Amino acid sequence: MTKVNTARNTDTGALWSRTAGDAPVCSVLNQNIEADFVVVGGGLTGTRTALGLAESGAKVVLLEAKSIGWGASGRSGGQCNPIWRATPDDLAKRLGDTQAARLVETTLASADTLFADIEKYSIDCDGEQTGWVQAAHCGSAQTSLEQLAEAWNAAGANISVLDQTETRRATGSEEYDFALFHPRGGHVQPLSLTRGFAHTAIKFGATLFEDSPVQSVTRAGDKWIVKTPNGSVTAGQVILTTNAYSDNLWPKLRQTFLPMVSVALATAPLSDNLRKAILPNAVTISDTRRAIYFARYDRDRRLIFGCVGSTEDAAAFGGVNRLKRGMNKVFPQLGETEIEATWAGSIAVTPEMMPHLHEPEPGILAALGFSGRGIAMTSVMARTLVSKALGASNDSLAFPVTAIKSMPFHAITKAVLPLAAPAMTARDTLDTIFKRR
């Protein structure tokens, strides 16, 4: 008999669990079952992949160690940022012209495809496609943004360049003199979106289990056996979508990225006057700092503000204080506005700041490393995983299939990572002093 997960392992401190749509009702795996596909991880990547596979008629099981959306997906800033930090030319140099062209085409459509998914599956996730302002924190960052816009516009994007007056009008902040405006950008309630994908996957026949951490994946003939503490699933293919929360389940996977932390806070709902002054058109904003400042509204017009942090205890290494100082620097109008929640979560950052798709053995796929661009890009990757799992050839996929490669000096770099956020903030401050235009 299956046991419903009543002791839900959901508490991450993120504001989103207070305002999210209903969680799916999932059991704990306590039997031995069979499926066509097992998806490991119940974030945006896993739930959207399970949805796509189940929609195709396949028998799909998803196993989540905690609860659906417990990882980065339920803690995210929820900004849909539909381009990469690399230019199309950079991608062509790295991947070759043909692969880069496929990725660029998919990327340019990524935001519209996400919002179309939300509509198609009637997912109630407070989605708003009001645009994304990408602001320069110093003069050299302005030059890089100008080049980025030129390169992506040449490839078909529709990015506008905002001068000082337009930037300040769009953001309500005097911190910035220059920005790009990406009209396709937007924002979602990330936990509601993840739960929405999960509900839809269940509707299409997928079975989702929570509190069911996968402990081993072993081959059995032409199938794989995936074991949890109280059960197992035997399946033809296993898809690992554990991102920054990857453990030692698959050799070397967790050495392919650095688990950087992002911290965030939510203010109390802002007064009408503050709302008119700050992000007046409900755009999202993120800037070019190393410790990236980002902000957006939630549906009740709380301001969500975030930056790079140190550990999953948001206050550690001065994380919350840095966050508040950052928010007051960008939006001094907020004064002593009440803070309702602070939280932290881990993102998987790869050396080239792009996600990886691996096929280490026939029947095993792994996709991770969204490097802080997961809201639009997990869906792009999930669709790629679905195509690949259903038999598409590698030369038709948006992402290249690459070998698992450990980052050099991974253990040492990971050990000193908590110190990176204060160091990056110090460098950013120097930039704003010495590199103003």
Ligand SMILES: Cc1cc2nc3c(=O)[nH]c(=O)nc-3n(C[C@H](O)[C@H](O)[C@H](O)COP(=O)(O)OP(=O)(O)OC[C@H]3O[C@@H](n4cnc5c(N)ncnc54)[C@H](O)[C@@H]3O)c2cc1C
């Ligand atoms: C504070 C914060 C702010 C962010 N802001 C933005 C933003 O504004 N815009 C943007 O684009 N991106 C943002 N991101 C990044 C984005 O949220 C992530 O890229 C995205 O959610 C990753 O989704 P995922 O499904 O790949 O991984 P996750 O959501 O992390 O899911 C992985 C899941 O795997 C599970 N798992 C791990 N090991 C096992 C196992 N052995 N067995 C079973 N399950 C397992 C975990 O419990 C977890 O639930 C932010 C991230 C954070 C933390």
